[in-house]
Amino acid sequence: MPDHAPQPVDRQLPTDEARDLISLVRDIAQREIAPKAAEEEDAGRFPRETFTLLSESGLLGLPYDAEYGGGEQPYEVYLQVLEELAAARLTVGLGVSVHTLASHALATYGTKEQRAEHLPAMLGGGLLGAYCLSEPASGSDAASLRTKAVRDGDRWVLTGTKAWITHGGIADFYTVMARTGEDGPRGITAFLVPGDAEGLSAAAPERKMGMKGSPTAQVHLDGVRVGDERRIGEEGQGFTIALSALDSGRLGIAACAVGVAQAALDAAVGYARERRQFGRPIADFQGLRFMLADMATQIEAGRALYLAAARLKDAGRPFAKQAAMAKLHCTDTAMKVTTDAVQILGGYGYTADFPAERYMREAKVLQIVEGTNQIQRMVIARHLAGPETR
Known part of the structure; x- marks a missing residue:
């Protein structure tokens, strides 16, 4: 290694397992991610095969329970993994962070049955998630969102548009916040929506200053129907x-x-x-x-x-x-x-x-x-x- 080459960060890691994990991540970053980063960002190419590799390596569910396919790592370790990935290519580091964010609702507030059914595929089965809170007219003021979910028997019908969605159009599942009751934060409920649900579509990706390899798009829900078993938490608990x-x-x-x-x-x-x-x-x-x-x-x-x-x-x-x-x-x-x-x-x-x-x-x-x-x-x-x- 030439003397001017970047030196690895001296990490604060609590266990030998964590040190081995960081070594694995650095190897993947240096061998599979960094060499192609500039070319793929310039071409606007999303590296789906990289996320498949990360999933197969157990890196898409690090902070979640091993019972459901997670790595059961503390956030102290998980965040240092993100730092390593983002240093190689932000599209990858941020993509893992967004996937973790999209999995949080189910992993933290889902029933045991819901977690057993969905989390293994989300954390280690090659799936990629997206988190749907923002809308065209409600960014920082997220509590004013207008996407609606109306009950129809044992199902919900979701209608509205989400904006600035990382992985919009390519995600396998979307964690969607929708209004089921009164205006304000108390009328919002969370849902787990499959990426191939009928009535779900994405607009063309935004043309951005940077991170051109990471698609950011509006997601349209036009009468998307999901069963009540895909409601996460209680009604009104979404915010x-x-x-x-x-x-x-x-x-x-x-x-x-x-x-x-x-x-x-x-x-x-x-x-x-x-x-x-x-x-x-x-x-x-x-x-x-x-x-x-x-x-x-x-x-x-x-x-x-x-x-x-x-x-x-x-x-x-x-x-x-x-x-x-x-x-x-x-x-x-x-x-x-x-x-x-x-x-x-x-x-x-x-x-x-x-x-x-x-x-x-x-x-x-x-x-x-x-x-x-x-x-x-x-x-x-x-x-x-x-x-x-x-």
Whole structure:
């Protein structure tokens, strides 16, 4: 390995099993994911075969119970797996995070019968999930969603449109939040909808700044019928389920953000050691060295923040405030670090021949998804000062 090659992150792993797991993930990332990432992102190609490999390797259900095909790993370990995958290709890391998010409702709130019937295929059977909360007119204000589910005997009829759905059109199952009662959060219920359900369709994928290999699309439900056995939790419990999933999902986004930032730092350090100006490597110049030091410090702070939140979750303690803090800090850090990486590479950083510009484009979306960073600040402030007065 050349001396300028990226060095593996010194992971904080609690067991030998976890260390072996990270070694497996690094091998897959370096051998199967990273070499094709730039070409496939440029072509807008979704790597479904990679997700099949991850499923076969037991990596699509890491935080869930082994009884249902999960890996029964603590979030402290699962999130570090996401970071490794996102550093190789964000489409993959974020895709695993979204799949985990889509599985959360059933794994956490489903009946034993529901979990036994569906979770093994979702966690280890090659299926891919999507999470359907946002709508064209309800993004940050998720409690105002308008998709309806109307009871018809022992079935429900779902009608409406979901927006900004990662894996929209290619998912095998959708966890859908729909209105079954009064306006507001108390009238929302969660459903598990098969990807091939009659009446379910997806619009053309959005044309995005980055993550072009990950399809994001509107999902239309035109009279989709599902049995009551696919209702997750109680009627009216859907918004509570959605927020519970998002608390965990925000930690996934934080870990992905740290992965992208680490990849950008590695690229910047490698370039700075090799690029020579005025007779010496540009890594010798103090101004650039200070930039690299600041980038590394913020990445380490972000990693420590998401791991601290994960340990709270693993201990069964409240972690919503810390999850919001981790998502806020890590994604802002990713945006700053990737921007600085482009600057360090100079003109080359602005070209697609080097990965820095892709990292910068990808980092932006992480400040938006699963609650914008303005929403994270609202969540944190509510924990500190209480709800806003009206």
